[in-house]
Amino acid sequence: MSRVCELTGKGPMSGNNVSHANNKTKRRFLPNLNDVTLGSEALDRSFKLRISAAALRSVDHRGGLDAFLAKAKDEELSSKALKIKKEIAKAQAEA
Helix, strand or coil: CCCCCCCCCCCCEEEEEECCCCCEEEEEECCCEEEEEEEECCCCEEEEEEEEHHHHHHHHHHCCHHHHHHHCCCCCCCHHHHHHHHHHHHHHHHC
16 A cells, blocks of 8 residues: 555655754655545545545545545546546536
8 A cells, every 4th residue: 555645645755864963864754644534425425535634634624525626636636536536526517
């Protein structure tokens, strides 16, 4: 399982551990990923996603999964999230 957020595309970053003596050793900064279940109002379904804590806050701020995916860029989304986005767009077009 890759360490990449399914909604924002946020992945591991690299940097340095810096000691008191200013010695630098390579390290990785991993995203804070959580397994969550988000509900879609348009589809009246729930989806299990592995997203970062920051993405979860963004979903709440934008007003839910449907609104977040409507504004999200296709390049950042995982294939699973892109499929959900297309289903939601199709359901909203029919309604």
